[in-house]
Every structure is written in C-alpha cells, then in structure tokens.
Amino acid sequence: MDARSMWLYRLYYSNTCQWTLSLTIFLILLLAFVETPSSLTSTADVRFRSAPWDPPCGLTESVEALCLLVFVADVSVKSYLVGWAQFRKNPWLLAYLAVLVVSLADWIVSLSLVCQEPLRIRRLFRPFFLMQNSSMMKKTLKCIRSSLPEMASVVLLLALHLCVFTMLGMLLFTGEKQDDGQDRERLTYFRNLPEALTSLLVLLTTANNPDVMTPAYSKNRAYAIFFIVFTLIGSLFLMNLLTAIIYNQFRGYLMKSFQTSLFRRRLGARAAYEVLSSMSTRGEAHPRGVGVDPQDFLQVLQRVQLDSHQKPVIMEKVRSYGGDLLSAEEFQKLFNEFDKRVIKERPPRPEYRSPFLRSAQFLFSHRYFDYLGNLIALGNLVSISVFLVFDADVLPGDRDDFVLGILNCVFILYYVLELLLKAFALGLRGYLSYSSNVFDGLLTVVLLVLEISTLAVYRFPHPGWKPEMLGLLSLWDMARLVNMFIVFRFLRIIPSMKLMALVASTILDLIKNMRAFGGILVVVYYIFAILGISLFRGVVVVPGNGSLAPDNSSAPCGSFEQLEYWANNFDDFAAALITLWNVMVVNNWQVFLDAYRRFSGPWSKMYFVLWWLVSSVIWVNLFLALILEVSAEAPSCPWGLALLALAAGSPLECPRP
Amino acid sequence: MDARSMWLYRLYYSNTCQWTLSLTIFLILLLAFVETPSSLTSTADVRFRSAPWDPPCGLTESVEALCLLVFVADVSVKSYLVGWAQFRKNPWLLAYLAVLVVSLADWIVSLSLVCQEPLRIRRLFRPFFLMQNSSMMKKTLKCIRSSLPEMASVVLLLALHLCVFTMLGMLLFTGEKQDDGQDRERLTYFRNLPEALTSLLVLLTTANNPDVMTPAYSKNRAYAIFFIVFTLIGSLFLMNLLTAIIYNQFRGYLMKSFQTSLFRRRLGARAAYEVLSSMSTRGEAHPRGVGVDPQDFLQVLQRVQLDSHQKPVIMEKVRSYGGDLLSAEEFQKLFNEFDKRVIKERPPRPEYRSPFLRSAQFLFSHRYFDYLGNLIALGNLVSISVFLVFDADVLPGDRDDFVLGILNCVFILYYVLELLLKAFALGLRGYLSYSSNVFDGLLTVVLLVLEISTLAVYRFPHPGWKPEMLGLLSLWDMARLVNMFIVFRFLRIIPSMKLMALVASTILDLIKNMRAFGGILVVVYYIFAILGISLFRGVVVVPGNGSLAPDNSSAPCGSFEQLEYWANNFDDFAAALITLWNVMVVNNWQVFLDAYRRFSGPWSKMYFVLWWLVSSVIWVNLFLALILEVSAEAPSCPWGLALLALAAGSPLECPRP
Known part of the structure; x- marks a missing residue:
C-alpha cells in the first residue's frame, strides 16, 4: 500500500468527507419537496390549495447536478481504494455505478427537454444513495431478502x-x-x-x-x-x-452485528499491536523481547483522532506502564477503555464562606428541591387542565383569562427563582453540566421572555382581562405557546420515576438501534411516494360545478367525498407521504381503495395492496421483531437494563439494579 | 393409602367421571344461551327481532341444580382425596367451595323469588368451574398475573x-x-x-x-x-x-410445561419400577439380583387402560425380554414407546388374478391418479368461479343455469368414478383407512345424493333451464350447497403441497397447544358478556315513531344509527358475544363508545375501555406470544417441523425434512 492511497483513504474516511456525503444524500432526498410538483403550499387539500410555487427550470437541476458530481467522486474514490478486482465482485458498487450513469443520462434528457419531460426515472433511484451508504441497512436488507421465501x-x-x-x-x-x-x-x-x-x-x-x-x-x-x-x-x-x-x-440479528463489530475491533487492535511491536523491535533491540514500546504508542495516539474525553484517559493509562514493553494482552486491555461509559466529571461546586450560604447551598442542591420543582410543575399542569375543562364549554370569545394569567405569572416567577437558586448552589458551569438542567433553563428563559413581552403589550392582568381583544399581536398564540412549553417542561418528571425512566430510556435506546430500520422505511416511503405521484398526480379533483365547497350531503356515507379526504392525494411529495402514512395505518384504507378505483381505474388497487404488504405487513412486523429481539437478548435482566448494556456496546452482562 | 381411597381415586380419574365433569361444565356454560334473556331468535337486530322464547321458571334452574350437585360431588371427592391438610392450603379448592356455596345460595334466592330476581350473581361465577378444572389454564393465569406489574x-x-x-x-x-x-x-x-x-x-x-x-x-x-x-x-x-x-x-413457558410433564412421567415410571421390583424380590429370590420380573409387568399391563394401538406393541416388547429381570433403564426405555407416533397399519390391498385388473390396480392406486383428481377438482372450482363472475352482473332471476348444471353433473360423475376406482384398487377397508379418503368419499356421496334429488325434481338440464321457477323446493339452495361442498372438497389439495402442508399442520398443532389460551378467552368473554347484559340490557331502542324502518338519513354519517349497528346490543348472550367480538377487533369501536355513551351514560366507556384492554391488548398479545414461543422453540428447524415435534410430545430434536 503506497502513501498516496493511505492519504486518500484517510481523507475519504475523515469526518469532513463523510459528513459531506451524508449531507449530499440528505440534500438530494430533500429535493423531492421542492421540485415540481412542489410541496410548498400550506395545505394539500384540493379545495383550498393555492397554486404551488413552480421552481424555474435549472434551479433544482443544478443542485441535483452538484449532488450527482459528489457521488461520482465518491464512487471513483471507493473503486480506486478497493481495487478493480474487488470492484467487479461487489454488486453494491456496480449498482452504484449503474444508478449514477442512469441518473446522469436522465438528467441530460431532462435539461434538453427544458424540464418538460413526462417522467423522471432518476427520482426513483435516489433512495439508493442512502441505502448504499449504510452497511447496517444493507445487512438488514439481506436479512429481509432471506426471509422472503418463508x-x-x-x-x-x-x-x-x-x-x-x-x-x-x-x-x-x-x-x-x-x-x-x-x-x-x-x-x-x-x-x-x-x-x-x-x-x-x-x-x-x-x-x-x-x-x-x-x-x-x-x-x-x-x-x-x-x-x-x-x-x-x-x-x-x-x-x-x-x-x-x-x-x-x-433472532440474534442485533447480537450478531454487535459481536461482529466487537470482533473487528479486536482484530484491528491485534493488527495494530503486531505492526507497532515489529516497528519497535526493528528500531532498537530491546532487552525484554517482543512487545509495544509505550513511547511509540503514545506518539501514535497523539496523532490519532479520538473522543476528547477518552484520549487523556487512555494516554494516562499508557504512561502508567512506564518504560516496559506492552504485551498483547495489556495492549488489548487498553482498548477496553473505549467500551466504558465516560463518566463526565462535574465542575466543582462553588465554595461559600458564610455558614448561611453554605446551608442554603446544601438545601438547594438537595434532591428534595428537585422534587419540589416537579411538584410545582405538576401543579401548573393541573391548573392548566382545570382551566381547559372549565373553558371547554365557554366560547373562546367569552373567556376570562385573569386568573390563568396571574397563575402563569406566579409559576414562571417560581421557575426563574428555581433556576437562579440552582445556579447559585451548583455554580453556573455545574448547573449547565446536567442536560436536564439545560432543558429546564432553556424553557424557563423562553417562558420568561414570552411572559415579559405579554405583560409589556397587554399590561398586568386584571379581572375581565381579555387580551386578545386589545393587541395587534395575537396574545392567544403566545399564551398557547407558553402553556405548551409548560407541558413539555413537565416531561422532566420522567427521569425521576425509576420504572418510567427504565422504559423511557429503553425507547430512546431503541431509536438509536433502529436507524437502519428507519432508513429502510425512508427508502420505501420515498419510492412509493414517487411512484404514487407519477401514477396518481392530479386524479383527485373536486367534483361538481367547481365551487370551493361541494355539498357533500349527496355523497354516500363513508365515501372519500363525504369524509372529506381531499387532502389525501398524490399531487405533491408531502401530500403523498401523508397519504401513504394513512394507508399504512390501515384504518379506513378501503375508502382510498374505492376512491382511487373511481378516480383512476381498477388497477390502482394493486398499488395500494402492494404498499399495504410492504409497509404494514413487512415493515411493522420488522419493527416488532426488533423490539422483541432487543428485549429478548437478556431474558434474566429487568427490561431496559439489557438495552442499556446493548446500547453501551458492552457484551451482555446484565447489570443488577 | 387404603383400598377404598384407591378405588375412589381410580373411579374419579376414570374416563367416565372426567367426561361427566367436562360435560357438566359445558352444560352450565351453555345455559347462558337459553336462560332469560334467551338467544333463541333468528336475529339480534332490535328492529326485526321477534319476542324471544321465555323459558318457564324452573326449567333452566333444574338443569343448573343438577350441574351444581355434580360440582358438589366433585369438590367433596377431591377434598377427601387430597386430605384436609392439603385442602386448607389449596386456594383453588377453597375458592371452588366458596363459589359453590354462593351459587347454591343464589339459586335458592332465585327460586324463592320465582325467577324474578333483578340480578343473578351465580352467572358471573360459572366460568370459574371451567378454569378450576384445567391445570394448564391455572398455570397460564399465574403467568399472566406475574407479568402484570411490568x-x-x-x-x-x-x-x-x-x-x-x-x-x-x-x-x-x-x-x-x-x-x-x-x-x-x-x-x-x-x-x-x-x-x-x-x-x-x-x-x-x-x-x-x-x-x-x-x-x-x-x-x-x-x-x-x-x-x-x-x-x-x-x-x-x-x-x-x-x-x-x-x-x-x-418465553420458555411451553417448553417448561412439556419438560415438567416429561419429568413427571419419568418419575412415575421409576416409582412403578421400584414397587414392581420390590414385589418380585419379595415373592421369589431371583438369582440375578434386583429387577422387575417381565411376568409381573405383563400382569399389570393386562389390567391397565392403555391406547389400543400401543398396548400390544409394549406387551410384545416386554415378552421379548424372556425370563430375565428388567433393569431400571430397560424399564424406562419401554415407556419411550409411548412417545413414538403410532403408524397405523393399512389393511392389505386386494389381490387380483387377471393381469388387466392388476395393471388397473397399479394405475388407480398411483399418486398421479390423486394428482389428476386434484386437477379435476381445481377445474371444477375454476368453472364455478367463472360462472360466479359471469353471473355477477345478471340479476338472479335472469340467469341460465344450463351449462353449470351439465358441468356439475359431469364433475360429480367423475368424483363417483374416482371413488369407485380407488375403492377397487385399495379395497374398501384400505380406502377408508386414509382419513383424506373418508373426507372425500363422504362429500362425494353427499354430492351424489343432492344431484340425484335435483335431477329427480327438475328433470335433466336443458337450454333455458331455470329450475328455481319450477319446483316447490328451492333448487337454488341445493345448488349452492353442492357448490360449497365442492369448495370444501378442494381443500384436499392442501396436504399435497409440501409447504402448505407444513404451515397448515403448524396451525392445526397450534390449536391443540392453545386450548388453555382459548379457555381463558372463553372465561373473559363469558364474564364480560354477563356483565354487559346486566349493565346494558335493553338500552338500545329504535328511535322515532316505532316504525320498523327508521329513516337513517337524518342520522349523521358514521353514527351507530346510520351504520345500522342495531344488532350489536347486549340484549341476550349471543348478541353480547358478537358485540364484544366487534369491540375486540377494535375497528370502528368509537361508534360503540359514542352510542353507548348516548344510550346509557358516560360511564359505559369504562366498560368498553376495560374490555379493549383485556381482550385486544392482553389476550391478542398473549396469543402472539404463544405463536412466537412455539416458533422460537427450535430456531434451527424449518418452521412447523418444530411444532410437529412439540405436538408429538417428544423432546425437541429437529427432524430433518
């Protein structure tokens, strides 16, 4: 391997390049929203929809050309790196090349017809770039393919x-x-x-x-x-x-992939050991036989990109060996450091002199203070609910927001006070080192700003306060925003309840693990949406004399027209996505079947049945399989802890609670 | 243990007694259909329903009294057999006693009020008898209870x-x-x-x-x-x-229960060995030390109830040991015979003299002849489908049944011929020894009888044949019956297709394994149906002027009235079951929620939500868990074969296909 290949390899796998690639993929997928038919209208309902913005010919095409050029560079670097012999054997790379050639040809046709071409095949191929870039997705796809016969x-x-x-x-x-x-x-x-x-x-x-x-x-x-x-x-x-x-x-799919990645890492570490030890023995004849010189290793470590938290820890460990050569086992053990969860060091608390301040610090950094905060947040939530219930039967115009306004003021004052006291007790940096505090603080600041601007515009609340009658700015929007933020703020209770925390963390970890599944979902949604657009664009039209409000009393109950599903069409990409979602959820999909049979012909059923099979039958089951798989990995563990272990990448030893 | 207890024990666990008990449970559960409000009307629709039959007071009550007396006998024998000390510790037996006491008290109250009591608590308790009688159901219930916290x-x-x-x-x-x-x-x-x-x-x-x-x-x-x-x-x-x-x-629930039953059987066999060997050494000092004398064992076997196919096989095996004493291992091995599937011996084929008859016999007993039969059945099915498609747009009165009549005749003639030829080739007893042939033959005979009676009433088909215009008896019904039988006859194809056979047999075995789950479903359906009847009986009434056809054009789309869900009420047991089924399937259950809120009050929602939780959330998931569990037992096996092994009760060694 020559130095230039090595340099290219490093450049290709550098963060910048990989991020550029991901961004390009994201961009080319995003194009579907902007291209004709563009989704840039506020509604998809054929009755109320304004004429969508039509991007001038060449705008989206030039962005696309840039993306395609990036892919061309990607495929050439990749093929250069793997070599011609490997390239010929790799179906994914061959397909990559083919897709690029077809896309470029289609692009040229497109431009030469001044964007008036009836069909753009290259749109169908775009999700391929996403799939090609993720090894996990390729693996999942293989798994799906092998279960197809059964x-x-x-x-x-x-x-x-x-x-x-x-x-x-x-x-x-x-x-x-x-x-x-x-x-x-x-x-x-x-x-x-x-x-x-x-x-x-x-x-x-x-x-x-x-x-x-x-x-x-x-x-x-x-x-x-x-x-x-x-x-x-x-x-x-x-x-x-x-x-x-x-x-x-x-079964065993996730476990196997974790084992494989662990095995690869071990193999890499071992190879690094061999290289380093051969170098150190070549350079100077060391008295203690074969091994890695810690000094060499430190030099390498210095030049390697590593997590900023883990690098000093490992270098410290290496230094602790002094001048002795590292054996293979010791070398291997060093890499286990990567598997350990980094325990972030909290900045030290500020030290106060006065005993009063010290006891205050103790008080406000105690967890009971947190509990009090949660209780107050609950109280705030309850007060909002109570007002929602009371106000439900009153028309919005007749509501008296005086008490709610006062209560909101009081609660927001408390939140600000809590923020200040905590920052005082833990120090500002200590306060910000907890992510839950950051979430809390951010919401509190937003609430404070909103409240102050409300007060500035509408004065202080008084009986009969109906601010929406006064101002220019819709206060109701602001109040709703504030209240919604309070609902979100209430979510901070979740980590305080142990069982809840377990299940919630499970879900979060699940999301991490299911990126491949999500990717496949994106791919099938994309393909079916583009297909749907080319098949059914413009078939949903408002019947009757073209008035904006067709009288739906004539339509039979349960039909597309009576249910006013007008927004569920394939006239643009965003609308197609929602339509596909609604069919995937399955409920009332017979309405779609019937309506598209009438609007477009009996063969439209094929499309919907195929989508049902792919999305609802295969994908939803796949998702369930993933959840079962994750939960089944460690049957003796309490639920969720197993997941934590998995997410941390450590081999499955169930941590006792 | 004295002889009388032993006799009682044998009597109690004899087939007759256990069957009587099962029959009694079945009978007392069935009572719900007959009791006031009885389900003996042809429809449950409140618009068309005739007044149901009201059983005279004392009729169902006397049947119930008989059943309860059987249960009293059951509980007393059981408690006598387990002994007082055990009885006190067994919560199921104590509950059994309590339920019986309450039921009898309620029964007396019922009779003394001449069946006019407002509430019958004992109806709610009836499913308990079913649950109490099945150890598998008790186990499943325990499993469910232990997963409740999570x-x-x-x-x-x-x-x-x-x-x-x-x-x-x-x-x-x-x-x-x-x-x-x-x-x-x-x-x-x-x-x-x-x-x-x-x-x-x-x-x-x-x-x-x-x-x-x-x-x-x-x-x-x-x-x-x-x-x-x-x-x-x-x-x-x-x-x-x-x-x-x-x-x-x-997980492991089914496996564990199979292991337990296997372990119990082994333990029983070992105990039998110990008893028999101690007896034989006591009787005569045998030269070869400890062991079971085959003669003793044969005597015991003679008096034991066993499967008529297995008994001679085992006795033959025992005899093959001659006069040697059986060691514990040999004794244990004999019992493995029970695990083997009995291969039924087919009666020998009739032997014909003439070479022509011999070659005919070879021809018609060949499996290609079976395939031809399947092909013809498929052709029949296709012809029916074609006529269904053609006749769909013709009004029933204008249809010409001439060609279909002729075709039916021809096909039925072929089926009769096939039956005769097969019976000739295999001999009558040989023909009947295949259950698929029995199914076939029975259907053929029924088809023949129907066809002959059709021909007798309406003469032979001729162009313009419209038999339903002529006769007294509705020929259309008969023709439909014939056609349906042909559809059923087509099912015989399933065992011929390997993959299909695998999956179909899986399903059949699953049904065997899920009796406990089915039992729990029966219990929850029963309890909720009785609860529903006592809560919502008679709340669904046809609105308006009492005419039989309320105009539903005034009802908003998607409401109970517009959708004409009138038959989904709780006015009798059968109707309640169907209503519960519809809510369990979940689709459109908001219509029920809304309708019962209007008819009966907002608290009715509690009932439906609870039913949704119990049936759809818990039970359906339970069922899925069972299927997953069964399929996961032997991951290396092809699907279904694992199940076959499980169903045969053998330890799981995957048979290779």
Whole structure:
C-alpha cells in the first residue's frame, strides 16, 4: 500500500468527507419537496390549495447536478481504494455505478427537454444513495431478502384463504329468493368477484369489520360465523405467523452485528499491536523481547483522532506502564477503555464562606428541591387542565383569562427563582453540566421572555382581562405557546420515576438501534411516494360545478367525498407521504381503495395492496421483531437494563439494579 | 393409602367421571344461551327481532341444580382425596367451595323469588368451574398475573403519553381567531377534556386514523405531525413494548410445561419400577439380583387402560425380554414407546388374478391418479368461479343455469368414478383407512345424493333451464350447497403441497397447544358478556315513531344509527358475544363508545375501555406470544417441523425434512 492511497483513504474516511456525503444524500432526498410538483403550499387539500410555487427550470437541476458530481467522486474514490478486482465482485458498487450513469443520462434528457419531460426515472433511484451508504441497512436488507421465501409461503396461504372464503361468500350471498339482508349484503360487498375479494381483503386488515357483516348479520345471527371464522384464521393465525417468521429470521440479528463489530475491533487492535511491536523491535533491540514500546504508542495516539474525553484517559493509562514493553494482552486491555461509559466529571461546586450560604447551598442542591420543582410543575399542569375543562364549554370569545394569567405569572416567577437558586448552589458551569438542567433553563428563559413581552403589550392582568381583544399581536398564540412549553417542561418528571425512566430510556435506546430500520422505511416511503405521484398526480379533483365547497350531503356515507379526504392525494411529495402514512395505518384504507378505483381505474388497487404488504405487513412486523429481539437478548435482566448494556456496546452482562 | 381411597381415586380419574365433569361444565356454560334473556331468535337486530322464547321458571334452574350437585360431588371427592391438610392450603379448592356455596345460595334466592330476581350473581361465577378444572389454564393465569406489574408500568406510560398529547391537542385546537379547520377540529374531536381523551385513545388503536386529523390537516399540513407523532409513539413503540413484555414472560413457558410433564412421567415410571421390583424380590429370590420380573409387568399391563394401538406393541416388547429381570433403564426405555407416533397399519390391498385388473390396480392406486383428481377438482372450482363472475352482473332471476348444471353433473360423475376406482384398487377397508379418503368419499356421496334429488325434481338440464321457477323446493339452495361442498372438497389439495402442508399442520398443532389460551378467552368473554347484559340490557331502542324502518338519513354519517349497528346490543348472550367480538377487533369501536355513551351514560366507556384492554391488548398479545414461543422453540428447524415435534410430545430434536 503506497502513501498516496493511505492519504486518500484517510481523507475519504475523515469526518469532513463523510459528513459531506451524508449531507449530499440528505440534500438530494430533500429535493423531492421542492421540485415540481412542489410541496410548498400550506395545505394539500384540493379545495383550498393555492397554486404551488413552480421552481424555474435549472434551479433544482443544478443542485441535483452538484449532488450527482459528489457521488461520482465518491464512487471513483471507493473503486480506486478497493481495487478493480474487488470492484467487479461487489454488486453494491456496480449498482452504484449503474444508478449514477442512469441518473446522469436522465438528467441530460431532462435539461434538453427544458424540464418538460413526462417522467423522471432518476427520482426513483435516489433512495439508493442512502441505502448504499449504510452497511447496517444493507445487512438488514439481506436479512429481509432471506426471509422472503418463508414469508411468500404464508402469503400464499393467505391468498388461498382469501380465495376460498371469497367463493364461499359469493355462494352464500347470491340468493334471489332469499331474505332482504342477504340481498343487501350481495349488493354492497359481494356484487362481483373483484369486489368480494376486496371486501374480504379489507376484512383481513379488520378495517371494515362490523360494517361488512352488518347487513347479513342483521337478518340472521348465523352469518356472523362466516366473518368471525374468516377473521380468526386470517388476522389472528396467518398474520401472526408472518410476524413469527420475520422474528425468527431476526433472532440474534442485533447480537450478531454487535459481536461482529466487537470482533473487528479486536482484530484491528491485534493488527495494530503486531505492526507497532515489529516497528519497535526493528528500531532498537530491546532487552525484554517482543512487545509495544509505550513511547511509540503514545506518539501514535497523539496523532490519532479520538473522543476528547477518552484520549487523556487512555494516554494516562499508557504512561502508567512506564518504560516496559506492552504485551498483547495489556495492549488489548487498553482498548477496553473505549467500551466504558465516560463518566463526565462535574465542575466543582462553588465554595461559600458564610455558614448561611453554605446551608442554603446544601438545601438547594438537595434532591428534595428537585422534587419540589416537579411538584410545582405538576401543579401548573393541573391548573392548566382545570382551566381547559372549565373553558371547554365557554366560547373562546367569552373567556376570562385573569386568573390563568396571574397563575402563569406566579409559576414562571417560581421557575426563574428555581433556576437562579440552582445556579447559585451548583455554580453556573455545574448547573449547565446536567442536560436536564439545560432543558429546564432553556424553557424557563423562553417562558420568561414570552411572559415579559405579554405583560409589556397587554399590561398586568386584571379581572375581565381579555387580551386578545386589545393587541395587534395575537396574545392567544403566545399564551398557547407558553402553556405548551409548560407541558413539555413537565416531561422532566420522567427521569425521576425509576420504572418510567427504565422504559423511557429503553425507547430512546431503541431509536438509536433502529436507524437502519428507519432508513429502510425512508427508502420505501420515498419510492412509493414517487411512484404514487407519477401514477396518481392530479386524479383527485373536486367534483361538481367547481365551487370551493361541494355539498357533500349527496355523497354516500363513508365515501372519500363525504369524509372529506381531499387532502389525501398524490399531487405533491408531502401530500403523498401523508397519504401513504394513512394507508399504512390501515384504518379506513378501503375508502382510498374505492376512491382511487373511481378516480383512476381498477388497477390502482394493486398499488395500494402492494404498499399495504410492504409497509404494514413487512415493515411493522420488522419493527416488532426488533423490539422483541432487543428485549429478548437478556431474558434474566429487568427490561431496559439489557438495552442499556446493548446500547453501551458492552457484551451482555446484565447489570443488577 | 387404603383400598377404598384407591378405588375412589381410580373411579374419579376414570374416563367416565372426567367426561361427566367436562360435560357438566359445558352444560352450565351453555345455559347462558337459553336462560332469560334467551338467544333463541333468528336475529339480534332490535328492529326485526321477534319476542324471544321465555323459558318457564324452573326449567333452566333444574338443569343448573343438577350441574351444581355434580360440582358438589366433585369438590367433596377431591377434598377427601387430597386430605384436609392439603385442602386448607389449596386456594383453588377453597375458592371452588366458596363459589359453590354462593351459587347454591343464589339459586335458592332465585327460586324463592320465582325467577324474578333483578340480578343473578351465580352467572358471573360459572366460568370459574371451567378454569378450576384445567391445570394448564391455572398455570397460564399465574403467568399472566406475574407479568402484570411490568405491563402496568407500560400502561402507565401509555396513560401519561395520552394525557400529555391530550393537553397539547386541546391547546392546539382551541383557537378562536384561528382558521376554520382548527375550529372544526375543536368542535368535532376536542370539544372538552373527556372527548379529547376519547379521540386520542381511539387514535391509539388507529380506529379513527385519517378522520381525526382531517379537519385540521385540510387547513395546514403541519397539523398532521401532531397526529403522526402521537401514533408513532403510542401504537408503534408503546403497544409493541407491551407485546415484548408479555412475550418475555412467556418465553420458555411451553417448553417448561412439556419438560415438567416429561419429568413427571419419568418419575412415575421409576416409582412403578421400584414397587414392581420390590414385589418380585419379595415373592421369589431371583438369582440375578434386583429387577422387575417381565411376568409381573405383563400382569399389570393386562389390567391397565392403555391406547389400543400401543398396548400390544409394549406387551410384545416386554415378552421379548424372556425370563430375565428388567433393569431400571430397560424399564424406562419401554415407556419411550409411548412417545413414538403410532403408524397405523393399512389393511392389505386386494389381490387380483387377471393381469388387466392388476395393471388397473397399479394405475388407480398411483399418486398421479390423486394428482389428476386434484386437477379435476381445481377445474371444477375454476368453472364455478367463472360462472360466479359471469353471473355477477345478471340479476338472479335472469340467469341460465344450463351449462353449470351439465358441468356439475359431469364433475360429480367423475368424483363417483374416482371413488369407485380407488375403492377397487385399495379395497374398501384400505380406502377408508386414509382419513383424506373418508373426507372425500363422504362429500362425494353427499354430492351424489343432492344431484340425484335435483335431477329427480327438475328433470335433466336443458337450454333455458331455470329450475328455481319450477319446483316447490328451492333448487337454488341445493345448488349452492353442492357448490360449497365442492369448495370444501378442494381443500384436499392442501396436504399435497409440501409447504402448505407444513404451515397448515403448524396451525392445526397450534390449536391443540392453545386450548388453555382459548379457555381463558372463553372465561373473559363469558364474564364480560354477563356483565354487559346486566349493565346494558335493553338500552338500545329504535328511535322515532316505532316504525320498523327508521329513516337513517337524518342520522349523521358514521353514527351507530346510520351504520345500522342495531344488532350489536347486549340484549341476550349471543348478541353480547358478537358485540364484544366487534369491540375486540377494535375497528370502528368509537361508534360503540359514542352510542353507548348516548344510550346509557358516560360511564359505559369504562366498560368498553376495560374490555379493549383485556381482550385486544392482553389476550391478542398473549396469543402472539404463544405463536412466537412455539416458533422460537427450535430456531434451527424449518418452521412447523418444530411444532410437529412439540405436538408429538417428544423432546425437541429437529427432524430433518
């Protein structure tokens, strides 16, 4: 390996370069919001939407070109670093190159048609850049791919189940001389094969549960059995089987990836040891045989980028060995320092002379003072709730905000006092060294500023105070802001309750662990949103005479029009995301199925069913598998502690509480 | 232990006694359908329901008295067998006694008031008899109880999450000068604290997903973030955490119970060995030291109740040892025979003389002949589907059933032919020894009978054949029956497809394993149904002038009245079960919440929320945990094979496919 490659390698993996790459990926993904059709309107509702801003041709394209150039540089450096032989064998790198070539070609076509091209394929390929950049996501994808055959078998079984019950249902509900309930069932849900299939597919997600059985069940109890058996087999058995299969595939997945990363680090440390020890023996013949000279190691450490907290700790340790050569084990042990959680040293408390100040310091730095603060915050929350309840039946115009105004003043005064007292007891730097205090202090300052500006504009509260009638600025907005901040401030109680803290910290750690899963979600959302835009852009139009308020009394109950789902369209990227979210949550998705069938044609169902399978069936189960996996890693541990251990990257020994 | 106790013990654990007990439990649970309010009407819809049959006072009561007497006998025998010291320590037996005393007292009160008492407490206690009789259910209950504290912590977190977002939501949506979307949001979903809480609780189950955000989101995209964040935290994180907690509690639960039963059997076998060996050495001083004389063992075996297939196998094995004494290991090994699956011996095929008959026999007993049969059944199914699709747009009165009639005839003729040929090839007894053939043959015979009677009534099909216009008997019903049987007949394909067979057998085995879970479901359904009847009986009444068809055009969309959920009431036991099912499936349960709030008062919400927690949150998660547990037992096995091993009761060695 020559020095130039080494320099390039270091440059490529430097923080700057990696950040630039991440930023570029972020930027190119973000473009979807700005490009035509741009999402820069306040609402997505086709009834109220103003004409969106149309970026001039060349604006977004030039940003895109910059991003693509960065990727070109990235792929060339990468291929240079791994070498041609490796490059040919690496499907990800090959795909990277291919995607770049296609994107650039598409970009040129785009510009040569003055941005009037009907289709932009390169938009579909953009999420690839995100996926390509994360090894964890590639691993997760591999895991998903390997569980596809088993999943396919269950999906096949689901399809069979659906078909059998569709036929049974159609035979059950096609009578002529039958009672009127059966006939209504037929006309509403079992009119023809596609409709019956859709009805039962939706029932599989339970999204039309009591409705689909209502006409028949109203006539005869026995018809309910058909629907209940269908739901039992489909939703309870088969859907949960899918969960189990995905979970089985992910068993040990997290653990394995942690073990792999630990193993790689050990291997790296060992290699470093070999290199250093060979150098030290080459340089001078040391009396004590093979080993690493601490001086060499210190020199290396000096030039290495490390966490600013960990570097001095390790250097201190190395110095403690004096002049002796380090053995391989000692060398390895030094690296274990990285696994330890850094315990931040708090700045020392200020020392006061006077005994009065000392006792005050003791008082205000005691944890009971914290508890008092929490109690006051709770009181504030309760007072807001009480006013919310009282004011609910009063019209906003008739409300008297006098008492609430006074109370808010008092509470904010207390918070300021608390901030000052704590800063006095712990010292300013000591106060700021706790992140909870920073959160608290920030909110208190914001509250104080808001309150002072409120008082400045509307004077001091007095009976019959109705500030929103007076000023230019909407005080109501400000008061609402203040109150919301107080609700957020209340969240500081969470770390004080042990059980809560455990579960909450679990969730936080989970979020850290699930970046790969989140990334995959972003990828599928992106692809489906772009697909949806190219398929369904502009199909949702307000019917009738074009007036802004179509009378929805004529629309049947439960239809897209009656429910006023006008904002759920695919006319721009942001709207498409929300529409996809609503279908992913599954409830009422039959309304979307029906509406897009009417607006765009029967094949639109394919798109929604596919999205349901990908998002709700696969991704949600994946997420559940992750949670189960994390919680199952250390069965003897109390919940959450296992997670903490995992998040710290240490091998799983359950810390006793 | 004296002989009389032994005799009593044997009698009590004899099949007859245990069956009587199970039957009694079944009977007393079934009473709920017949008792006032009886479920013996064809519909539960309050609009069309006829007056239900009112059983005369004393009829159900006498059946109940008989059942209670059986339970009294049961508890006295049980307490006699375990002894007073054990009885006092056993909470289940004590509770059994208490429940019986209360039930009998309530029964006497009931009769003395001539069945006009307002409340029957004993109905609530009936599921106890079911629970008390199953050790597996007691174990499961214990498991659930021990996971309650952890579940409570997550539920608490859920409640906190709900409260914080309710306050935020109320602060967000109470503007006056705000836009009209915000105001509609306030009026519809955030009018006051209880309503806002309900809206968000329902959103937690995603049952009102796009609706709750529609008014605000139509005005401004940003409002969607509030609802999405709420759903993400609540439904995705916290609800799945609950699943994980329940699953963690049930890890190893099934395995442990299998191990326990295996251990008990081994212990029993060892004890039997000790007793038998001590007897044989006492009787005659055998030269070869300690051991069991096979003759003694054979005598015991002769008098023991065993499976008719296993008994001769084991006796044969014992005889093979000749006169040597059996060592403990050999004795233990004999009992392993019980774990082996009995391979049923097929009766020998009939032997034919003529070479033609022989080759025909070879042909028709070949599995390709089975495949041909499956293909024909598939063709039949396809033909029915095609006719269903074609006939869907034709009114039932205008349909021409000529071709379908002919096709049905042809197919049924083939099925009969297949039956005869197979019976010829395998011999009648050989044919019947396959359960799949029994299923097939039975359906074929039924189809034949139906077809012949159809032909007898309506003559042979001819163009323009519209049999339903001619006869007295509705031919349409018969044809539908025939077609449904054909759909069922198609199910015989399942065992032929390997992957399908695997998954299907998994499901069947799962059902076997989940009897305890099913029992708990029955218990909670029973208790909640009885509670619901006593709380909400008769509150659902048809509004308006009492006409049978209230015009629902005046009811707002999405309300109980507009959706015509009239059949979902608590007026009798069967209706209550279906209502509870619909709430358990969760979709549209806000309609029930709202309707019962209006019909019965705001406290009815407590009942429904509690039911949601018990059924949907706890039980459904329990079920998922069971499926995961079963599938996780043998991670290296292909799915389903592990289950087969489990179901066979053998220790888990994964059989290779």
